[in-house]
Amino acid sequence: SAVISQKPSRDICQRGTSLTIQCQVDSQVTMMFWYRQQPGQSLTLIATANQGSEATYESGFVIDKFPISRPNLTFSTLTVSNMSPEDSSIYLCSVWGGGYTFGSGTRLTVV
Amino acid sequence: AQRVTQPEKLLSVFKGAPVELKCNYSYSGSPELFWYVQYSRQRLQLLLRHISRESIKGFTADLNKGETSFHLKKPFAQEEDSAMYYCALSGTYNQGGKLIFGQGTELSVKP
Numbered sequence: 001s002a003v004i005s006q007k008p009s010r011d012i013c014q015r016g017t018s019l020t021i022q023c024q025v026d027s028q029v030t031m032m033f034w035y036r037q038q039p040g041q042s043l044t045l046i047a048t049a050n051q052g053s054e055a056t057y058e059s060g061f062v063i064d065k066f067p068i069s070r071p072n073l074t075f076s077t078l079t080v081s082n083m084s085p086e087d088s089s090i091y092l093c094s095v096w097g098g099g100y101t102f103g104s105g106t107r108l109t110v111v
Numbered sequence: 112a113q114r115v116t117q118p119e120k121l122l123s124v125f126k127g128a129p130v131e132l133k134c135n136y137s138y139s140g141s142p143e144l145f146w147y148v149q150y151s152r153q154r155l156q157l158l159l160r161h162i163s164r165e166s167i168k169g170f171t172a173d174l175n176k177g178e179t180s181f182h183l184k185k186p187f188a189q190e191e192d193s194a195m196y197y198c199a200l201s202g203t204y205n206q207g208g209k210l211i212f213g214q215g216t217e218l219s220v221k222p
Contacts, residue, residue: 033209042197043212100210102155
């Protein structure tokens with residue numbers, strides 16, 4: 001299965017700023033997914049990112065807040081924009097390559 | 112509506128005791144069901160998927176379409192089984208697509 005490198009692993013950010021999270025895969029994959037896990041909650045899909053097309057966002061998530069790039073089949077970024085304390089969560093990327101693999105997550109704290 | 116329900120937030124058992132983590136789902140088509148496990152300080156990893164019908168680390172899970180359940184079972188729990196367990200559903204059979212996660216059950220195996 002694919003191996004995912006996700007960074008940063010954690011960050012503490014000031015409200016109103018933006019953070020870009022990177023996800024690098026060791027093989028080419030068509031589908032990449034970005035999830036959010038709020039404190040004490042389960043994982044919720046933010047968007048699906050396929051190479052060569054715009055990301056598809058789930059209900060409650062918008063591109064202006066969570067812009068995603070997918071420049072090639074092994075890389076994607078998720079930006080959390082204009083952050084507020086409510087954005088404090090773990091963000092994870094995932095890929096489908098015959099099975100789902102997850103990154104190690106980015107623990108974001110907004111102060 | 113697509114939904115995965117794990118009714119127990121915390122399950123505590125003694126070493127050697129049987130364990131069953133419950134998962135019920137709501138989906139109108141033919142979903143693919145998964146169990147994921149997250150050990151302390153590790154990334155989310157696949158434990159079981161119903162189409163493979165494997166037994167991993169002594170765990171098994173059977174898809175019961177009549178009861179829309181996919182409970183995870185192990186006859187003799189070990190301390191190293193202590194972790195967070197998530198049941199998840201995909202609506203696109205063996206093709207990728209988004210995962211819908213349950214709330215998770217924390218399993219604690221006491222010595």
